[in-house]
Amino acid sequence: MNLSLLAINPVAISIGSLEVRWYGILIALGIILGFMIVQREMLKKGMHPDFLTDMLIWAIPISIISARIYYVIFTWDFYREHPGQIIQIWNGGIAIHGALIGAIITAVIFTRKRGVSFWKVADITAPGLLIGQIIGRWGNFMNQEAHGGPVSDAFKENTIIPDWIMNQMTIDGVTYHPTFLYESLWNVVGLILILVIRRVLKMKRGEIFLFYVIWYSIGRFFIEGMRTDSLYVIGSLRAAQLVSVTGVIVAIAILLYRRFVMKVDVNYQDERK
Secondary structure, three states: OOHHHHOOOOEEEEEOOEEEEHHHHHHHHHHHHHHHHHHHHHHHOOOOOOHHHHHHHHHHHHHHHHHHHHHHHHOHHHHHHOHHHOOOHHHOOOOHHHHHHHHHHHHHHHHHHHOOOHHHHHHHHHHHHHHHHHHHHHHHHHHOOOOEOEOOHHHHHHOOOOHHHHHHOEEOOEEEOOHHHHHHHHHHHHHHHHHHHHHHOOOEOOHHHHHHHHHHHHHHHHHHOOEOOOOEOOOOOEHHHHHHHHHHHHHHHHHHHHHHHOOOOOEHHHOOO
16 A cells, blocks of 8 residues: 555645645644743733733744745755745745744844843743644644655564554655654653743743753754755755754853853742843
């Protein structure tokens, strides 16, 4: 039997020429669930009920644009010859690192305008970012993209990954590593750790967000090495791995500086201002 025939249709709903794809549905679901979790925590921290909504009005479109710019920059050889396709984001081509960069820049500017600590907001939103990434990666599953190289026969015989996932990762008779799954599960563990440590440890302001950056970057570095659709900087240097290493180094440096030089004394558990 050709397992590729069992693949899930990436189009959820078709109405005439209009197609609603699972990818978009899952991205929207991730945003909604992330919003609900973050909004609840913000209210517990005494923040204005409209703060998160107001920030997302700016952050979501800017993140989409920055995700596209990031992708275009690292595939410039193609778009230099096809400049008319740069704005055709509906044909695919966005990068999570670009979205995160756009979201962080937006949050820095927005919080400064509102007179609120960026680090406080970053700590609160970290679980929401992970939720969005956990669910969003399943959009790659639906599209049969962001996968790794071919798996061996031994892997297929001994894997505990469900058949319906491996079926979707079988393309033209070849079964590929479900790297979307590896990253999604890595982020699930990171989410659990954040929810635990922010309750039981005396985390200083900003350290939950910095932990998120470190955790995600470490996982992304190794998983990116398995993927077949990477963006490259120069030669075989993968853009996502370079950004991940940079993220770990910068996050650790900031964490150490804030804790031991600035001596930040505000704990996440006690913060209400």
